[in-house]
Amino acid sequence: MKSKLIFILALACACTGKTNNSESGEETTHSEDVKMEQYLVEGQKLYGIHCANCHQVKGEGLAQLFPPLAKSDYLLQNVDASICGVKNGMSGEITVNGTTYNQPMPGIPQLTNLELAEIFTYVTNSWGNNNGMITTERVEATLKECGE
Ligand code: HEC
Structure with a gap:
């Protein structure tokens, strides 16, 4: 009984997500949109913990010490x-x-x-950057190339 209710709630939840995102008109499927949204949320948290000290909260960098990530030509041309x-x-x-x-x-x-x-995914799609999703598969392949 209880698990059925949870299933229905989960379904309702997924459908609301769909209507929210449908106006973008992009050819991504619904589940890709949801995944991207999750990556952006988690990415923002991790950025705050691991990166913002140096690169600053809005990716603007700090003087000559820490380069910007916002609209960084280096980042967008050298993601790997x-x-x-x-x-x-x-x-x-x-x-x-x-x-x-x-x-x-x-x-x-x-x-x-x-x-x-x-x-x-967060840093390449925030503060004016718009580079699309970075998948775990991409990260795995990239890290293989650069070795340990
Ligand atoms: C202790 C400070 C520090 C932290 C923390 C840090 N960075 Fe950096 N980052 C730097 C510095 C300094 C450079 C420039 C490296 C060089 O001169 O070769 C750099 C360069 C970069 C670059 C390439 C240059 C650019 O601006 O596009 C990217 C991308 C980057 N960092 C992303 C990140 C991300 C994402 C995190 C968190 C996971 C992070 N950094 C955490 C200091 C830091």
Whole structure:
């Protein structure tokens, strides 16, 4: 009896989600929209814990020390290198939106592929960035390329 009720509630919930998202007119299916929404929510939390100290809450960066992620030409052109950089660390000179940065970013090796997918979906789809979803499969393939 109880489990049937939960099932009906879950269904009702899924349908409400559908009407909310249907106006985008994009060719994504309903379940992809829901997944993207979840990634954005989780990604925002993880960003607050792991990244905002340096890159700031709105991804605007900090002076010459920490480059911006908002509308970062580097990030949007180097998503794979950025995923590797967050997992394993990044150092050496890079240019972001015409400004040169050269400060090492410590890696965060304990982040799982799912967490990285959520974080990167969030940062590449916030603050004016609009790059689409980053899947765990993409993260897994990317990390294989950059090794440990
Ligand atoms: C301790 C400070 C610090 C933390 C925490 C940090 N970063 Fe960075 N990040 C840096 C620095 C410094 C650079 C520049 C590295 C260089 O000069 O080679 C950088 C570079 C980057 C870049 C490439 C440059 C750009 O702006 O597009 C991305 C993307 C990035 N970080 C994302 C993240 C994400 C996502 C997180 C959280 C999971 C994170 N960083 C956490 C300091 C930090």
